[in-house]
Amino acid sequence: MRLGLCVERDHNASLGIERKVMRALDSSQGKNPKDANLRSLKRDKILRELRPANEIAIQTFMPNFGPSKTSGSLSIPIPIEKLRTLGRKLVRGITYVLNDQLLIEADHAIDIHVVNEVGAAVARKLIYQYGGRYDRGPGITIGQARPSEDLQSGIFGIEIWGRVWLHATVVPIWENPFPAGKEKQ
Structure with missing residues (x-):
């Protein structure tokens, strides 16, 4: 929502998004009194x-975002953890859809990084060279490259509305067989 x-209202990749957000915040669009109240609270x-x-x-703005050229523009905080949660959801979803309903198990870690357009372009080239590109609904593109021996692992490039770029890695969680003080002799 944030x-x-x-x-931008007229950007093709995000066409209609602003209208949906405004509707979600409009209490008169509530399906019932409880829904109307929740919309009003949000x-x-x-x-x-x-x-303002x-x-x-300026350095606290997300890459590819910042004050608009018009005076009086406003900003809204977007917690980084919310973006990471969205990224993890998209990675889990694309893995499930493209790999015969395969789930990313708890023994794998998903790391999400917000990047700028330049960083996204470099990684995208590698991901598309060794993997594939998938359009997932209006304005969302996910690239992924995976090793053939572990379909849960991989690297991902996520583009949202041509404005937000996330990179993700999914790797097995390594457990040290030699805890501190118990190294192999």
């Missing part, structure tokens, strides 16, 4: 968190 407030929370963009340090 990302949807930050996209809207109020977002309104409380809005800040010119009061925010």
Whole structure:
């Protein structure tokens, strides 16, 4: 929802997103009184968190985001952990869909990194060279490259609405067979 407030209305990759976000925050669109109340509470929370963009340090903006050219632009905080949660969800989903309903098990770690467009382009070239590209709904593209011996592992490049780039790695969690003080002689 927060990302949807930050996209351009006329950008093809995110066309209609802003309208959906505004509808989700409109209590008159609630399906019932409880839903209407929840929409109102969410809207109020977002309104409380809005800040004038010119009061925010430029280095704290996400890559490819920042104050708009128009005066009076606002900013909304987007917690990095929320982006990582979204990235993990997309990685788990694409793994499930493309690998015969294979789940990423607890013995594998998923690391998510927010990157800028330049970093995304470098990794994307490698991922597409050794893997594939998959369009997952309007405005979301996921590239993945996986080793043939472990279909849970891999590297991923995720592009959302042509504005947000996430990189992900999925690797087995290594357990040291020689805990501290018990090294092999």
